[in-house]
Amino acid sequence: AQRVTQPEKLLSVFKGAPVELKCNYSYSGSPELFWYVQYSRQRLQLLLRHISRESIKGFTADLNKGETSFHLKKPFAQEEDSAMYYCALTGAGSYQLTFGKGTKLSVIP
Amino acid sequence: EPEVTQTPSHQVTQMGQEVILRCVPISNHLYFYWYRQILGQKVEFLVSFYNNEISEKSEIFDDQFSVERPDGSNFTLKIRSTKLEDSAMYFCASSDWGQGLEREQYFGPGTRLTVT
Numbered sequence: 001a002q003r004v005t006q007p008e009k010l011l012s013v014f015k016g017a018p019v020e021l022k023c024n025y026s027y028s029g030s031p032e033l034f035w036y037v038q039y040s041r042q043r044l045q046l047l048l049r050h051i052s053r054e055s056i057k058g059f060t061a062d063l064n065k066g067e068t069s070f071h072l073k074k075p076f077a078q079e080e081d082s083a084m085y086y087c088a089l090t091g092a093g094s095y096q097l098t099f100g101k102g103t104k105l106s107v108i109p
Numbered sequence: 110e111p112e113v114t115q116t117p118s119h120q121v122t123q124m125g126q127e128v129i130l131r132c133v134p135i136s137n138h139l140y141f142y143w144y145r146q147i148l149g150q151k152v153e154f155l156v157s158f159y160n161n162e163i164s165e166k167s168e169i170f171d172d173q174f175s176v177e178r179p180d181g182s183n184f185t186l187k188i189r190s191t192k193l194e195d196s197a198m199y200f201c202a203s204s205d206w207g208q209g210l211e212r213e214q215y216f217g218p219g220t221r222l223t224v225t
Contacts, residue, residue, distance in 0.1 A: 032212055034212075036216075042218075043112075043113075043200075043216050043217060043218045043219070044152075044200065044216040045216070046213055046214070046215070049212070049213065051209065086152065088152075090212050094165060095140060095142075095157055095164075095165070095204070095211050095212055095214075096142070096154040096157060096165050096167070097142075097144070097152075097154060097214060098154065099151050099152040099153075100151065101150070101151050102151075
């Protein structure tokens with residue numbers, strides 16, 4: 001069975017500090033990993049996917065197959081980064097997203 | 110920028126009643142999905158739909174649930190006889206096709222279903 005674990009329910013950082021949102025996954029094959037973000041009163045939005053290797057809004061994430069992790073990082077947090085962040089995966093031959101429980105990021109001014 | 114829309118934003122119904130949640134996916138998208146999120150829990154996959162048929166469904170998606178694309182724009186989720194535990198936020202999503210775009214899902218704002 002596939003599973004996504006986000007160990008932190010809430011993460012508070014000061015503006016300008018580095019951010020790392022943790023995500024670990026369990027999947028027997030080669031998954032595709034995603035980060036979705038939900039700003040206050042807005043919809044879920046795709047932030048980035050591991051195959052695109054892009055940096056969006058200063059965020060990056062590297063897939064570590066050895067540690068089965070896909071942590072989201074940003075060197076300098078901004079107040080506008082405050083939101084709910086969800087890690088998700090899809091498996092081979094499937095388009096259904098399996099989500100983690102989410103981490104609420106709060107950036108303190 | 111085109112967006113997925115959902116109506117209503119909030120639906121209150123009595124246990125045992127039928128509800129239909131409506132979604133208008135992004136035009137030209139070919140894959141459609143329903144997810145739900147019970148308060149305090151994970152977003153869970155319910156069903157995916159492609160080429161006028163269900164392509165995947167989860168264990169949650171039992172005989173009480175059905176989906177339909179009644180015309181060229183709407184995508185609906187019907188719950189035949191609602192239970193208290195169906196109370197949740199229901200999200201519709203759609204995705205394009207080709208070159209891995211199927212996995213880039215665009216979500217609607219959600220419909221909050223409250224069963225009393």
